[in-house]
Amino acid sequence: MKVCPNNALQPALVEAGLEGLWTPTLAPRIGYCEPSCVLCSEVCPTGAIWQITPKEKGWVVGVGGQSQSIRLGTAFYDRGRCLPWAMATECIVCEEWCPVSPKAIYVQEAQVIDAQGNTKTLKQPRVDPSRCVGCGACEFACPLQDRPAVYVTSIGESRSPDSQILLNRK
Ligand code: SF4
């Protein structure tokens, strides 16, 4: 937690039960995972965070490959809160902050009707889960107070085959 330049790692309270007390967790509302940084993996004394290189992390253009990127999770939109989806208001802050290339957030133009009955053309954001690495920059940057309109969960992460987007009911 101490070496994270973005203050993104915060101690868990009881989310993971008593045995998980003080376990570091990524808190994107406080800070996101810096694409070029692997400091936490270098100092972890137990291997709970695997030691990786920036190339293995693969989040920076020209350093590693997007298809082999380490993923922390996936971002999702809350369309009931997102300004262009819910309030006919322009906003592409999350798309601008998405650090991967090509960006995991893409926008599509849509015509919406505002509260006064005016038709407006807006850009509405979406996530491409095949590109999202779960860095949390979109959640960090979303300007909404309290709950953000885009948030990251751990599904889709690299380390757990069980924590994937679609249920695997064999
Ligand atoms: S930054 Fe927040 S409100 Fe703005 S488009 Fe993205 S999710 Fe919606």
Ligand code: SF4
């Ligand atoms: S978590 Fe958000 S900012 Fe990071 S790669 Fe995914 S969509 Fe982009």
